[in-house]
Amino acid sequence: MNFNNAQFEKAFGTFSQLEISDLPEVCFAGRSNVGKSSLINKILNRKSIARVSSKPGKTVTINFYKVDNIRLVDLPGYGYAKVNFSERERWSELMEGYFNSGRNIKVVFQLIDMRHPATDFDISMLDFLSQMEIPYVVVLTKADKLNKTETENRLRLIRDELGEFAENTRIIPFSIQDNKGAEELRCIIEEVNL
Numbered sequence: 001m002n003f004n005n006a007q008f009e010k011a012f013g014t015f016s017q018l019e020i021s022d023l024p025e026v027c028f029a030g031r032s033n034v035g036k037s038s039l040i041n042k043i044l045n046r047k048s049i050a051r052v053s054s055k056p057g058k059t060v061t062i063n064f065y066k067v068d069n070i071r072l073v074d075l076p077g078y079g080y081a082k083v084n085f086s087e088r089e090r091w092s093e094l095m096e097g098y099f100n101s102g103r104n105i106k107v108v109f110q111l112i113d114m115r116h117p118a119t120d121f122d123i124s125m126l127d128f129l130s131q132m133e134i135p136y137v138v139v140l141t142k143a144d145k146l147n148k149t150e151t152e153n154r155l156r157l158i159r160d161e162l163g164e165f166a167e168n169t170r171i172i173p174f175s176i177q178d179n180k181g182a183e184e185l186r187c188i189i190e191e192v193n194l
Contacts, residue, residue, distance in 0.1 A: 001068050001190045006044040011061040015097030024104045025071045026189050030111030031121055032077030035141040040074055042182050050074055070193045078121050106192035107135045114140035114154050118161040126165035137170045144175035
């Protein structure tokens, strides 16, 4: 699989705009500002194919990137408190519509900031994916922000925080700075593309 040949395809802000799924899809989900777009850029060896911002809630659309015979899907972040009610409603309709529309979703990379405990939103998302029987991998972002002792501690604690949703689940620390976890994520994407 040639990740360097990735191209941005389209962005959709409402469920009615979504096109029919004709390729396998790998999704990136997580709270606002957890690093979804940055992770996609790292996996694709590009600096800015996915737009990155230091402001939470920058990605408000579902963004599709095509790599060979698969699509990477950057989902809008959840849990940003400074969003008005109508925007939350639009987000909810978009996400529920996306996941309930019979798409060929092979795996969801559920991103959680490694520096902090999993949020109620993170647990709810894993619960939703479990109920929908959609495979997921937990990716712990911003691993470079912790020292070795803190990293080991967080890896131990995250399984308790996720409870039943950590059982038989791959948990991968990821760092943009030192490339930690990037190759493992590429391998998972290649596996689902077979």
